[in-house]
Amino acid sequence: MQRREFFKKMGSVVAVSAVIPMMSFAEEAKKLVGPNEFSYEKALNIITSGKGATASPKVTLKAPEIAENGAVVPVTVEVESPMTESDYVKTIHIFATKNNNSRCISVHLTPANAKAMFSARIKLGSTQDVVALIEMSDGSFLSAAQSVKVTIGGCG
Amino acid sequence: MENQSLIKIKPKKYANGEVVNVSFMVMHPMETGMRKDKKTGEIVPAQYINSVKFEYKGKVITTMNVWESLSANPVFTTYMKIDGEGELRVTYTENTGAVSQTSMKITPKG
Numbered sequence: 001m002q003r004r005e006f007f008k009k010m011g012s013v014v015a016v017s018a019v020i021p022m023m024s025f026a027e028e029a030k031k032l033v034g035p036n037e038f039s040y041e042k043a044l045n046i047i048t049s050g051k052g053a054t055a056s057p058k059v060t061l062k063a064p065e066i067a068e069n070g071a072v073v074p075v076t077v078e079v080e081s082p083m084t085e086s087d088y089v090k091t092i093h094i095f096a097t098k099n100n101n102s103r104c105i106s107v108h109l110t111p112a113n114a115k116a117m118f119s120a121r122i123k124l125g126s127t128q129d130v131v132a133l134i135e136m137s138d139g140s141f142l143s144a145a146q147s148v149k150v151t152i153g154g155c156g
Numbered sequence: 157m158e159n160q161s162l163i164k165i166k167p168k169k170y171a172n173g174e175v176v177n178v179s180f181m182v183m184h185p186m187e188t189g190m191r192k193d194k195k196t197g198e199i200v201p202a203q204y205i206n207s208v209k210f211e212y213k214g215k216v217i218t219t220m221n222v223w224e225s226l227s228a229n230p231v232f233t234t235y236m237k238i239d240g241e242g243e244l245r246v247t248y249t250e251n252t253g254a255v256s257q258t259s260m261k262i263t264p265k266g
Contacts, residue, residue: 036223036224071227071228072227073227096225099225100190101223101224101225102225103221103223103225104222104223104225104226105220105221105222105223105226106220106221107218107219107220107234108218108219108220108221109218109234110216110217110218112212112215112217112236112237112239113217113218113234113235113236113237114175114235114236114237115175115235116235117233117234117235118232118233118234119231119233120226120227120230120231120232120233121226121227121230121231122225122226122227123188123225123226123227124225154227
């Protein structure tokens, strides 16, 4: 009997010690999937230096409510601004909040653009919010968001 | 050149001082580095546009920082004020370090 119990215990110890490194290895592998992993909260914190942004009716974000193909989602951002030397839109950031790397594009404008508008097509991995974060020349931050339903993911 | 690119201005005929729509299109795969090749099972290495720069008459008017979540064959659209004759030059850089350039002559009418 003693011998049997001894082998039982030994067996469980071996099994546990074999499983633990496997698990930690799997976790590490998961972390390494995205080389440019960058969450939306982190990006927002860095860009606004912790202040956050206020939702504003000046910013219009056009994106489809339902995107059939997540690989091509057209997004248009337009900001009401006179675009003069003293008051213009400095940067338009576009984020896909749940993508591995949430940053899509940052557009740095100048008064020579004369109109604060940008459009491009982005990839969305799953159903999520698309956020436009606007940095004005006076240092304030405006934002607009819209949720986009994705039927087929476009990443990977 | 491997990747074809094109600058388009709307409307086609423009006067001095007019605000026109400028689009820059590139034929580019925009690989994220996370996709697996279905035949070989190997990960396709990342290859995407890093930054785009618009220069008009030697002056930088717009710069963009780009990451991999832009679609393949991207189109970048903004507005620009026409201010005399000159060259509009668009430069883009890839994450691999390759740099490409396209330019267009701007000749306002009337």
